[in-house]
Amino acid sequence: MRNIRLIARLDIKGLNLIKGINLEGLRVIGSPNEHALRYYQQGADELIYIDSVASLYGRNHLGGVISAAAKNIFVPMTVGGGICSVDNATEILRSGADKVAVNTAAVSNPRLITDIAECFGSQCMVLHVEAKLVGPDRWEVYTNNGRERTGLDVVSWVKQGVELGAGEILLTSVDREGTRKGFDVALVKAVSAIVNVPVIASGGMGHPDDLVEVVNEGGADAVAMADILHYNRASIGEIRSTAKNAGLGVRYYE
Amino acid sequence: MKKNLIRLYNLPEKVKFCKKCTISNQRPRITFDANGVCSACNYNEFKRNNIDWKIREAELHTLCEKHRKVNGEYDVIVPCSGGKDGSFVAHQLKYHYGMNPLAVTWAPLKATKIGRQNLDAFIASGFSHIMGTPNPLVTRKLTNLSFKHLGDPFQPFIYGQTNFPLHMAVKHNVQLIMYGENGEVEYGGDMKNALRPTRDIQDHDSHYFSGLPPEFWIEHGVSMIDLYPFMAPKFEDIVKNRTEIHFLGYYKMWDPQENYYYCHENTGFNANIERSEGTYSKYASLDDEIDGFHYYLAYIKFGMGRTTSDTAHEIRDGKITRDEGVALVKRYDHEAPKRYYREFLDFCSITDEEVNEVIDSWRSDHIWLQENGEWKLRFAIWEDQ
Numbered sequence: 001m002r003n004i005r006l007i008a009r010l011d012i013k014g015l016n017l018i019k020g021i022n023l024e025g026l027r028v029i030g031s032p033n034e035h036a037l038r039y040y041q042q043g044a045d046e047l048i049y050i051d052s053v054a055s056l057y058g059r060n061h062l063g064g065v066i067s068a069a070a071k072n073i074f075v076p077m078t079v080g081g082g083i084c085s086v087d088n089a090t091e092i093l094r095s096g097a098d099k100v101a102v103n104t105a106a107v108s109n110p111r112l113i114t115d116i117a118e119c120f121g122s123q124c125m126v127l128h129v130e131a132k133l134v135g136p137d138r139w140e141v142y143t144n145n146g147r148e149r150t151g152l153d154v155v156s157w158v159k160q161g162v163e164l165g166a167g168e169i170l171l172t173s174v175d176r177e178g179t180r181k182g183f184d185v186a187l188v189k190a191v192s193a194i195v196n197v198p199v200i201a202s203g204g205m206g207h208p209d210d211l212v213e214v215v216n217e218g219g220a221d222a223v224a225m226a227d228i229l230h231y232n233r234a235s236i237g238e239i240r241s242t243a244k245n246a247g248l249g250v251r252y253y254e
Numbered sequence: 255m256k257k258n259l260i261r262l263y264n265l266p267e268k269v270k271f272c273k274k275c276t277i278s279n280q281r282p283r284i285t286f287d288a289n290g291v292c293s294a295c296n297y298n299e300f301k302r303n304n305i306d307w308k309i310r311e312a313e314l315h316t317l318c319e320k321h322r323k324v325n326g327e328y329d330v331i332v333p334c335s336g337g338k339d340g341s342f343v344a345h346q347l348k349y350h351y352g353m354n355p356l357a358v359t360w361a362p363l364k365a366t367k368i369g370r371q372n373l374d375a376f377i378a379s380g381f382s383h384i385m386g387t388p389n390p391l392v393t394r395k396l397t398n399l400s401f402k403h404l405g406d407p408f409q410p411f412i413y414g415q416t417n418f419p420l421h422m423a424v425k426h427n428v429q430l431i432m433y434g435e436n437g438e439v440e441y442g443g444d445m446k447n448a449l450r451p452t453r454d455i456q457d458h459d460s461h462y463f464s465g466l467p468p469e470f471w472i473e474h475g476v477s478m479i480d481l482y483p484f485m486a487p488k489f490e491d492i493v494k495n496r497t498e499i500h501f502l503g504y505y506k507m508w509d510p511q512e513n514y515y516y517c518h519e520n521t522g523f524n525a526n527i528e529r530s531e532g533t534y535s536k537y538a539s540l541d542d543e544i545d546g547f548h549y550y551l552a553y554i555k556f557g558m559g560r561t562t563s564d565t566a567h568e569i570r571d572g573k574i575t576r577d578e579g580v581a582l583v584k585r586y587d588h589e590a591p592k593r594y595y596r597e598f599l600d601f602c603s604i605t606d607e608e609v610n611e612v613i614d615s616w617r618s619d620h621i622w623l624q625e626n627g628e629w630k631l632r633f634a635i636w637e638d639q
Binding site: 013014021022024025026027028053056057058059132142144146147148149174179 | 511514515518524525527528529534535536537572573574575578581582585
C-alpha cells in the first residue's frame with residue numbers, strides 16, 4: 001500500500017507567510033521559517049512553498065527563504081511561483097529546493113515543462129494547476145494566483161502536461177482554497193483517473209476527515225494543507241492519526 | 255470638445271506621486287504635506303497610532319443606545335450593495351450591537367450575476383431589505399448623459415446611492431444612517447470630517463455630485479417626474495427627521511480585507527471568479543457591469559485607475575509594499591474594460607466613435623502625451639524617481 005504524503009503548504013508574499021480565501025484577500029500570517037520549522041517538527045512529509053504573487057509582480061523572491069529553510073529542515077521541498085525558465089528553476093534548486101512547481105509560465109509556454117524535465121528529471125517537475133469549477137465535472141485552468149482564466153480544460157491540460165514531462169501534479173481548487181469546506185473530490189478524482197503520476201490535492205481542508213475522503217474517493221496521493229495548520233486547527237500529528245485510524249498508509253513518525 | 259481638467263477639478267499642473275502610496279496629487283481635493291506624503295497616508299498613520307479605539311467603541315455603544323428602539327421600528331438604515339463592506343456594517347450592528355437595521359440597496363445601473371448572488375446571500379443571512387429601483391429607461395438616459403457630459407457613467411447610481419438612504423430614513427422614521435468608511439477621509443479628499451463620525455448633507459453636491467445635483471439634467475430634457483427617484487428628500491424633511499449620517503470607519507478600525515473574511519464567514523459573501531478589469535483584486539466593487547468604465551474614465555482624467563486606488567489603500571493597510579503597488583499599477587491600471595463593452599454601448603445607446611470621442615475629450619495635456627499615435631502617461635509612477 002502506498003503511503004499518503006502529508007504536505008504543509010506555505011504561500012509566501014514578500015517576506016511573509018500569507019493565506020487567502022479563494023486565493024483572494026491575502027492575510028499576513030507570520031514568518032515562513034517559523035511555521036515551516038513547526039510543521040517539519042510535527043512530522044510533515046514534505047513542504048511546498050508558493051510565491052503566490054510572483055507571476056503577478058513578475059518576480060520570484062523565494063531563493064532567500066528556501067536557503068534559510070534548507071539549513072534546518074530535512075524533508076523534500078517543492079518551490080513554485082514565477083518560475084518561467086530553466087535558469088529560474090536552476091536557481092531555485094540551487095537554493096535547496098528538491099522540486100519546482102510551475103503554473104503560469106507552463107500555460108504560456110508548455111515547452112518549459114519538457115525543458116525542466118529534460119534538465120532535472122520528471123520527478124523534479126511539478127505541474128501546478130489552479131482549477132476552477134465551470135460546469136458539471138468541468139474545470140478551467142487559472143493562472144496568476146487564481147486571477148486569470150485561460151480557457152484550458154483542466155483534465156486535458158493535465159494530460160498534456162504529463163505527456164510533456166510533468167512528474168507530479170499539484171492540484172489547487174480555487175473554489176475550495178481557504179474555505180475549509182473540504183477538498184473538491186470530484187476534481188481530484190477526474191485528474192487522478194487519467195494520469196499515472198502522483199496527484200497532490202490542495203485547497204479546502206477543513207477537518208482531518210477531509211483528507212480521508214479525498215484519498216479514498218478522489219484517489220489523491222498526497223494532500224497539501226495550509227489554513228488548517230496556519231490557524232492551528234489541527235496539528236500534523238493529529239492529522240496523521242486520523243489517516244492511520246482510517247486505514248490509510250502514512251509514514252511512520254515518532 | 256476638449257475639457258479643461260485643471261480648472262474643472264482644481265488640479266495641480268505638475269503631477270506628483272505620494273512618497274508612501276501610489277496616489278498622485280491629481281486626485282481631486284487630496285493634499286500633500288511638505289514631505290510629499292498624501293493626506294490619506296497621513297490620516298492612516300494617525301488612525302493607527304493616535305486613536306484610542308476603546309474610546310471609539312464606547313462612543314459607538316452610546317450612539318446605538320441613543321438610537322435603539324423598543325417599539326419594533328427600524329433604528330438604523332444601512333446602505334448596502336451586498337458587498338463585503340456594507341454587509342459587514344449591517345451584520346455587526348445587528349448581531350454585535352443589538353440594533354434593528356433596515357438594509358437598503360440602490361439598484362446597480364446594470365447588475366452583475368456575482369453581485370446579485372452576494373446580495374441574495376446577505377439578505378438570506380438575516381436582514382430586512384429594501385431595493386430602490388428607478389425606471390431603467392431613465393437610468394439609461396441619465397447614464398448616457400452623465401457619460402457624455404461628466405465623463406463618468408456612474409453619476410445616476412451615485413445620486414441614488416447617496417439619496418435613497420435619506421428617503422428611507424425619512425419614510426421609516428429612522429434617525430441614524432450608518433455607512434462603512436468615509437471615502438473622503440480614508441482615501442484622500444476633504445479632511446474636515448477626519449475627526450468627526452458624521453458627514454454633512456450639505457456637502458453631497460460638492461463631494462458626490464461634481465456640483466451637479468439630479469435637477470441639473472432638466473436642462474438636458476429629463477423631466478422632473480423622471481428625476482424624482484434620484485433626488486434627495488426635501489431638506490426640511492431631512493432636518494425634521496433629525497437624520498444623522500455616521501461612518502462605522504470612525505468607530506472601528508476600517509480594514510476592507512478583514513471585512514472580506516468576516517463576510518465570507520457570516521453573510522455568504524464570495525469573491526468573483528476572476529479579477530476585475532483594470533485591477534488585480536476580485537473581491538471589491540463587483541455588482542455593476544458599468545463600474546469598469548467609471549474607473550477607466552478616472553484613469554483617463556487623472557492618470558489613476560482602479561489599480562491605483564486598490565494599491566494605495568492596500569499599501570496604507572500594510573497588505574502590500576509600495577514596490578508591489580507600483581508593479582501592479584504598471585501592469586493593470588491602463589487596462590480598458592472589455593468584458594461588458596458591448597453591453598455598455600447598448601445600455602447607453604452610444605457608438606464606438608462616441609465613446610472614443612468622450613474619452614479623448616477628457617485627456618488633459620498635463621497628464622497625457624501622444625507618441626507615434628499612442629497615448630502615453632506623461633508621468634508614470636514606475637518611471638518616477
